[in-house]
Amino acid sequence: MTRRLPRIGAHRRRSRRGDVIGIAVVALLMLALPLVASSSVINVGVYALIYALAALGLSLLMGLAGQVSLGQAGFFAIGAYTQAVLVTRYEWSGLPASVLAVAVTMTAALLVGLPLLRLRGHYLALATLGFGIIVTVLATESDFLGATSGIFGITKPELNNRTYNSPTEYYLLLVPVVLLGLWLARNIVESRIGRALGAVNDSEVAAESLGVDTFRLRVQVFVLSAAYASVAGTAFAHWLGVINPNAANFPLSVKFLLMAVLGGVGSVYGAVVGAFAVEGLDDGLRRLIPELLPGAVGEVQLIGFGILLTTIMIFLPGGLHQLWTGARRRMAGDTSAPVPEDEGEARLEPVADDVPLLAREGRPAPGTPLLEVRGLTKRFGGVTAVDDFDLTVAAGEIVALIGPNGAGKTTAFNMISGAVPPTAGEVTMAGTRVEGRKPHVFARAGATRTFQNLQIFASATVLGNVMVGRHLRSRSGMLGAALVLPARREERAVEESARELLELLGLGEDADRLAVDLPFGRQRLVEIARALALDPDLLLLDEPMAGLSGTERRELARLLRRLRAGGMAIVLVEHDVEAVLALADRVAVLEDGVRIALGTPDEVRHDPAVIAAYLGVEPEDEAATAAAEAGTP
Amino acid sequence: MTDLLQLLFAGLSQGAVYALVAIGFVAIFTVSGVINLAQGEFAALAGLVAISAVGSGLPLLAAVVLAVLSVALVAVIMERLVIFPVKRMTTLVSLILTLGVSTGLKALMLLVYGPNAEGLTPLTPGSFSLGGVSIRYQELWILLIAGVVSLAVYWFYERTLAGKSLRACAEQPVAARLVGISLTKASLLSFLIAGTVGAIAGVLASPIYFTSWESGLTLGLKGFVAATLGGLISVRGAVLGGLLLGVLETLTAGYISTGLRDAVAFLLLIIVLVARPAGIFGRTAEARV
């Protein structure tokens, strides 16, 4: 049940320009409207701009965090009500009031988001639906908020002794606000945070393993999205002059959703396009349908809406944005053909063996115990996958974990890295207890991993993948990202270090390709580069050699030895037993979840239990399988 | 005490309507993972069709049958036109598609039947008093028919081959395909069930709660809350959830505040989703229908 939304900033490199062009086009159209359109169109335009802000917030939530909210109007209403109360009851002027209104809404969103964002997918959608309706009911029941009638008499805003009274004036007041909103949104999408969230959408476990605190980021985006809604709410309150419980109600949330989807969740400016399209259609249908069907009264234009909504979802799930990108791609001719499988091997740089790599200040001294695993056990129903597993790994050593298929190696990895909670046992990484906690805790403690079944970030480029690995080594948060300037230097540094790593692994030329377009073996290297980008003290590699050619394997082994020389500890699960025995300092052998041996390669090689259980059984076949996977018979 | 009984009874009959709508949600969700936001519109449409049929001189029973059949047909057409063509059904897609259908149906009802709320003629008009508790005959009909329909649906899933196949689709889609159960047919069948049950809810509720073009929204949302309380995949849970919701609502209205009635339903929804996503009555992570 993978349920994925199109993601903002997918196909990163192309979209960066696409978004800027999109925003520029949208901006020009918005500005041109008052010059050409009649007052009735501008009246519609005012609502479109107001709603566009709320839809933009929702589109960020959907595009970045991959979550659908059916309660966006709830935050819209909280913003609007706060503004109305401050302006009418306490006689605040509009601007300071709106600052407080946004702050109040963001606080509310935080309080709502903390419990609700533990939910995913349709559960979250429905819980937010409930939230919106609860806001409606509370507003209806509150005499302070004017009960069903709401609050009247909110004046049109005044700035510099000028009242924004007519639709045109209000429209032009709103255009810069919407542009600013677009600008901030785009910056966030392009930032460290946006990158991390995009990674979460592609593979949550991989992103977490690189130190991305998924829950925290989701809450942040949720709050941000509410902030957009509240700005829209304040603008709405001033324009309409009245705010009542309907502002929080389900139909408005649906309208926001429709705008975001119609415009295309995969783009930043889509929400604005969607808002204009929806409001324009609404107005147009209202005029058209009574002429087509005389005697039709009321909200009959909803027929058009219903048909439109379903048709778009069936034929154009990416919204108007999809039309646009489709047209662009056709015009440009698609150049992103996948790299053919046989295009040669990754060119690892030939360097003298054992030159220390990625050594840095503050790395634990070789021999210091880093990872301690005690009594780790996992039971699935009646089956014990891992039974009372112990292991200590010190800085600067390579430990291999081997054993037949189904011996529990990957399960052990999953428990150590926090992806799966153990049934019993403890895992301590650099003094931090990590078992049963999320992978990002493990990453924060200075350790990360790669995956047996590749968890590449499919919608990002190779470079983008590796940049996610720098998540913990960079700091800019949402605010900094939104404002671009403080985050810019850091972004440049992140990009540079990511490119350096790619060069190191011989992936330099692939940097700007989509990672999924690479052959299988090189995707493994991308995962390793991504993990190294974290600059970990401990690296867990799950079958890093699978899919690599002979040369690539030798080069990778050399890389690992150099990393060891740099002070890094490495634990690897590997099928290529000979390669492992040649590489590792110590070897642990698992059989049916039980550790049957632990020692130097020599000791293990001659351990009778190991020979009986594993090496003696069918070593040839094992090697053959590994070779077949690598594509070199 | 009489008051409590009176409120409980009102809550149960309201809850029975929720329960029927909730069964519709469950029927569709288990098969295709679609949350059908048009479920409430099925009920509203059935009510309006029956009312206008009675208005044009049809006998009540014939009107009811006509309403149920036509709504079942609408549900089937909806599945073919809107759900079937979509290859990758995500949460968002399903929510928006069914919202689209719901919006379109609403507007169509407004166009055809006008904006006024009306009530269908009751199956048996009038009421009687039992120990101070006043009971409408129609409420007895609601409870009786809702009970029979729920049992029938339950029996269908538990005892018939077709029902078991539907359950298989929900629990083991790959295995179901291997043994030759077509997911396409299953989806169609699930909409047929949802349409029929929703329509029955609509005609039962109309004499007491009235029907208008927009009454499907609230009914659908409440039915959905009921289904969620029951874990979204269990007919038994949906029925219990519906009854519980109905009773809680009237008790809140009676003893706390009538205005908070709707908040209760959705507060409960959020609490249950966060604390017990498998539903109040659900055993965790055990798919049951």
Added chain:
Amino acid sequence: MGRRTATTRTAALLAAMTLSLAACAESEEGGGGSGASADETGPITIGAVLDITGAGASLGVPERQALELLAAQLEEEGGIDGREVELIIEDNQSTEDGAAKAMNKLVNEDEVDIVLGASRTGPSLAMRPIAESSETPMISLAANQAIVDGSEWVFKTAQNDRVVIERMIDYMAEQGWSTIGLARDASGFGEGVQEMFDEVGAEQGLSVVATEKFAPDATDFTAQMVNLRNAGADVNVIWGIPPAAGLAQRAYDQLGIETPVMQSHGIGNQVFLDTSGEAAAGMVAPLGRLVVAEQLPDDDPQKEIITEFIDAYTAEFGAGPSTFSGHAYDGWQLAVDALREVGTDPQAIREHLEGVTDFTGISGTFTMTPEDHSGLTKEALVLVTVEDGQWQLVPDQAD
């Protein structure tokens, strides 16, 4: 990082354009001023904001029909002083924000000369500030006195809730009752009603002992009626509009409550009779004379005009009008009268409306003053009950 610089430059350019455009708009708009046009030659536009869908549909639909009927009649007569009269009807979906939106549109976009509506109190209240700030005359068709209290540009045709309550209190005092149980509409129509009963009733020793609320679109009234039953008042008042008022009446009857029940003037249409059915028998409500036109004595000053309207309306729509269509009729006639007398200058219209004296309409005989923008007294109401599904004048009422 040339790309970044380029985008920054684009942004700066756009910002500059925005500012210059804003400046252009300012000069175009000139002084701004009132939204309504004072053009003395083109067509006259009358806007109407009605509760056509939603909880107020049973009010808004007949009002729309009445307005369309009257507009068609006026067109046949050749308009006002040879000027064509255009009627623009907007649906507010029975919501306050819908009403404000529609009002904004009528004022800004259509630049109407006068606005009628809304059908109910809440939406009317939402429209009022827009009417006041844009200086557009507005005639509401709703009840609550708050709509016109202290207003400059807003008038209304439905009888004030205050006069309705006066009439009800008179009747209650006559019957010797002293305690009132109230179940009221939770929206604008019911707001402040309890306070007004207490205030008006104080003199005659009447007070409200229990208040229950129901949403205008509520369908289950068990809880409210059970609570009313327990309150044990001498008389219970249901204050709402159909269908809710009718359904509440039914729930009241079904629970076997023997206490007499009164309803407000919000129920004067067929929908109430249909939804309440036999349960309405014996209920007493103060209503406009329209519903009992045939039973009026021939010397009643309103009888002729009411009968005429009923005939025309029935001929057009096949069913009789409701008191709500009567409110619309009055609003239209007041507006047309003012436009005919003083043209389309908003200030002149406003002043003319404030000077209306002894204007015979469907809902009563209007006499407005700068202080009273409603113009009806409790004489505009007669007490009515229901027998065999028909409205009946309560005999022997002090009139």
